[in-house]
Amino acid sequence: MPKNKMDSHGDMGLLGEHFDPSLVGRMREDGYESRSGSDNIEGASGEDQDAGDYQRPRKKYNRHTANQIQELESFFKECPHPDEKQRSELSRRLGLESKQIKFWFQNRRTQMKTQLERHENAILRQENDKLRAENELLKQNMSDPICNNCGGPVVPVPVSYEQQQLRIENARLKDELGRVCALANKFLGRPLTSSASPVPPFGSNTKFDLAVGRNGYGNLGHTDNTLPMGLDNNGGVMMPLMKPIGNAVGNEVPFDRSMFVDLALAAMDELIKIAQVESPIWIKSLDGGKEVLNHEEYMRTFPPCIGMKPSNFVIEATRESGVVLANSLDLVETLMDVNGWVEMFPSLIARAATIDIVSSGMGGTKSGALQMIHAEFQVISPFVPVRQVKFLRLCKQLAEGVWAVADVSVDGNQENLNAQTPVTCRRLPSGCIIQDMNNGCCKVTWVEHSEYDESAVHRLYRHILNSGMGFGAQRWIAALQRHYECMAMLLSPTILGEDQTVINLGGKKSMLKLARRMVDSFCSGVCASTLHNWGNLVVESVSEDVRILTRKIINEPGEPDGIVLSVSTSVWLPVSQQRLFDFLRDEQSRSQWDILSNGGILQEMVQIPKGQGHWNTVSVLRSTAVDANASDNMLILQETWNDVSGSLVVYAPVDVQSVSVVMNGGDSTYVALLPSGFVILPGNSFSNGEPNNCNGNPAKRDCDGNSGGGSFLTVGFQILASNLPSAKLTVESVKTVHNLISCTMQRIKTAFN
Known part of the structure; x- marks a missing residue:
């Protein structure tokens, strides 16, 4: 149902187009004087009131000044429901108690609601009188019809089919309008005028037409002020x-x-x-x-x-x-x-x-x-x-x-x-x-x-x-x-692994689901979101720019039992986003910073593309290091993507048997993951008081030779500090994870001189 909007919010916005501005001026005359929140009523006891021998004591009110009322009225137009901070500010500015401010706004909202109800009732009474007069006129015309052309009596003729359909449609619309008003009163908590404004002509861009999406794309600037709450066009x-x-x-x-x-x-x-x-x-x-x-x-x-x-x-x-x-x-x-x-x-x-x-x-x-x-x-x-x-x-x-x-x-x-x-x-x-x-x-x-x-x-x-x-x-x-x-890539032809085994659609979906859980766990450990119950660990010897989180895991699917530590930090590097991403993703340069590679080169066994470029993939990697004790049983699951908004490289060690089950379409829920990785955001020159050297000043020429280039690098690691959830953290565990991130960051900086 269409209704006009006013500049103010809350109950003031409920006044229709028939609202009489003089009603506001008569508020005081109607007895709706605003009272302060500290009204002090001096009343008699119950015995005195029952006796009736004494005159009922009058209430004493602390009336606001004209300036205070003006300030409150002005604020009420902007925000009829102020919060506690706004009330405190008004209390300080006007010299009133916070309780007085609260009660004044409550009284003012009640006052506006009462005026609205009176106004709505007056409109309904006028409409009722109008319909009653039209009904009497129709009865009179039907009992003694007169021809408009000659002035003589009308000879009854059969009603046409079109007229019958119009009468039926009119009755249906009136019945629907009544149900709308009843439901609005029930669910919105206020009466809704059935005919506060004339019905617009058929074919125009009415508010109902806009509400059901009949307007063209060229009229996007003109929208409706009504919401079709489950309206069925067919049955009305x-x-x-x-x-x-x-x-x-x-x-x-x-x-x-x-x-x-x-x-x-x-x-x-x-x-x-x-x-x-x-x-x-x-x-x-x-x-x-x-x-x-x-x-x-x-x-x-x-x-x-x-x-x-x-x-x-x-x-x-x-x-x-x-x-x-x-x-x-x-x-x-x-x-x-x-x-x-x-x-x-x-x-x-x-x-x-x-x-x-x-x-x-x-x-x-x-x-x-x-x-x-x-x-x-x-x-x-x-x-x-x-x-x-x-x-x-x-x-x-x-x-x-x-x-x-x-x-x-x-x-x-x-x-x-x-x-x-x-x-x-x-x-x-x-x-x-x-x-x-x-x-x-x-x-x-x-x-x-x-x-x-x-x-x-x-x-x-x-x-x-x-x-x-x-x-x-x-x-x-x-x-x-x-x-x-x-x-779209999921529907592409099947992918062959290193051993020419076919990865079907079910296997690809399971692998992507496993990689998604790995990325979610990594992000949770860096951002400390409520996806997992991380607790902040404060250590005096750790820099304030390094965050260490901890959580206990007991019988959670996809999580190793014990105490897990997550350490993360962010730095600015004078290296472009693309060059830094290529360095971290390249299997040939992996040994320069990744201790999981055991000094060898990682070989990509399986690649599941997630986009057109080779950089948006989920991969399974294996180390070629000769002295890697667990190289035959341990693989690395990795997901990477890169676009104009940033880059991501997240990986986690997994065992061969678990990956084989997932690649064959098995359940990925019970594969334990401890993810680590990097997130890169593009960053040009900025002024935040960075050091005046190549390693920290983005205003100078970066290592790529581009003036003002650079990127923000976030590094995060998760390690299992103890496989017993009841164990206590040791200083050695904290130092180990802190040294891990410090050493990795130093290796990356060294690689770019």
């Missing part, structure tokens, strides 16, 4: 909203679904506008490459969707487009399935779960689907904390073969959502526009827009995040393309 039946599902990351909380619907629709409207090519929100960077957000133009165009930006937060915003080897329907289905979404972005999403399904879509499609998701986003480095974000995801079909998926954070919008953990990142309207192409592919335009606390990020990586190389749209598009390239 409004399906009820789904109940919250089990929360995998916390307890259920009472959600204000009407607020979520409005928030998701506003995010969708903003995403569609800023994703268009001609949007003035984006400008070219100084180097003429990436697009950067024009903050002044953005603030003028869009009001704050989730409240004002906290003072200690900074903004990052990027946009990127790319062609993906999939059609729009398949991509939308995967994006709206949280498990499939995590599978598409292995190095970006550490963990995700669906908290609530507000709407499951309509007409058997995902158009109109609205979900609440909790996710952990990561950059593979111990210098960047994991971002935990709770956000809404709305899917909508804009036209035939054109879809939009919009995300917006709900952290900070309701106090009960972030009462336990502080919010360090907020996801502003982000998402993607997906458009089918004629060749079976689709064009994806991705927008990433966030606010985050920069103080928690190591200074070495602040430039990476500000430039969008950490969580930016380019990285999402690259990961999306890699995923669908891998899906």
Whole structure:
């Protein structure tokens, strides 16, 4: 149902187009004077009241000054639900207690709700009177019909078939409208006007047409303010909203679904506008490459969707487009399935779960689907904390073969959502526009827009995040393309191993599943995500730039029993991303830094390509060292990929028998893995006070001879400190893992002089 939006949020946005501004001026006359939170009521005892001999004492109120009320009213228009921090700031600025501020906003919201109900009731009464008058007029005309042309009595004639169909359709529409109003009252918690505005003419771009995706792609800038919550076009039946599902990351909380619907629709409207090519929100960077957000133009165009930006937060915003080897329907289905979404972005999403399904879509499609998701986003480095974000995801079909998926954070919008953990990142309207192409592919335009606390990020990586190389749209598009390239490669002809044995489709899937678990475990050990229960280990003799984590493993599939240590660090090297990746991946140069090679050259036994290039593969390697005691029984499983967003080399020792079972399509769950590896992010010149030498100053010419080149290298190792979970860590174990990463890093630096 169409309804107008106002500039303010919350209950103020519920006032329809018939709202009389004079109602606000009559609030005081109606007895809705705002009272402070410290109202001091001097009342008599129960005996005195029962006696009735004394006059009832009057309440004493601490009335706010005109200046205080003006300030509160102004803030209420921007944010009707302030959090504790905002209330404290208002309390300090206005000289009021925090409880007074809280009660004032509660009274003000109740006041607006009451005015809204009065206004809605007045409109319904007017509509009722109007329908009653029309009914009487119709009865009179039917009892004594008069011809409009001659003024004489009308001779009854049979009603045409078209008129009968129109009457039946009219009755059906009225009945459907009544059900809509009843369901809106039930699920949204407020009455819905059945006819607050005239019905638009058939064929126009009505809000209902836009809601079900009938508008063309050229009208992306004009969106609706209603959400089709499970609307069935064929029968015209409004399906009820789904109940919250089990929360995998916390307890259920009472959600204000009407607020979520409005928030998701506003995010969708903003995403569609800023994703268009001609949007003035984006400008070219100084180097003429990436697009950067024009903050002044953005603030003028869009009001704050989730409240004002906290003072200690900074903004990052990027946009990127790319062609993906999939059609729009398949991509939308995967994006709206949280498990499939995590599978598409292995190095970006550490963990995700669906908290609530507000709407499951309509007409058997995902158009109109609205979900609440909790996710952990990561950059593979111990210098960047994991971002935990709770956000809404709305899917909508804009036209035939054109879809939009919009995300917006709900952290900070309701106090009960972030009462336990502080919010360090907020996801502003982000998402993607997906458009089918004629060749079976689709064009994806991705927008990433966030606010985050920069103080928690190591200074070495602040430039990476500000430039969008950490969580930016380019990285999402690259990961999306890699995923669908891998899906296409699975259908390619079978691959022959070194011994000419055939690896069937089942074997390839098992090997890729094993490699995926290896990469996930490696990322968890570097980023300290909640995928595994890592504990931070603080050692005085270890540098603060080196993170050491530990966890105990008991009877977990795919994990060795005992105590596992994970050590990781990140550095900047004056070596280009491509050259550093080639060095780490090359089997010939492996012995220069890898102790698992035992001084020999690694030989690639099996290669499972995941993309067009030879660098995007899952491989099985074997050492050719003569003095390797376990070379006959130990192999190395390795996954690598490289693109414009970064590079990855992750490996883990595995035994021959386990790999053989997996290559034949067996279960990969019980293959124990202790992964190690490297992650490379491209990095040009930046100013963070680096040393003035070739090993640390990116402003000088790097080892490749390129001015201002370089890359950020993250190194991570996992070792089994003890095979007994009950054992205690020793100083020798910590020194061993610390020396391992220090020695490896020194060998890499030595290789590049």
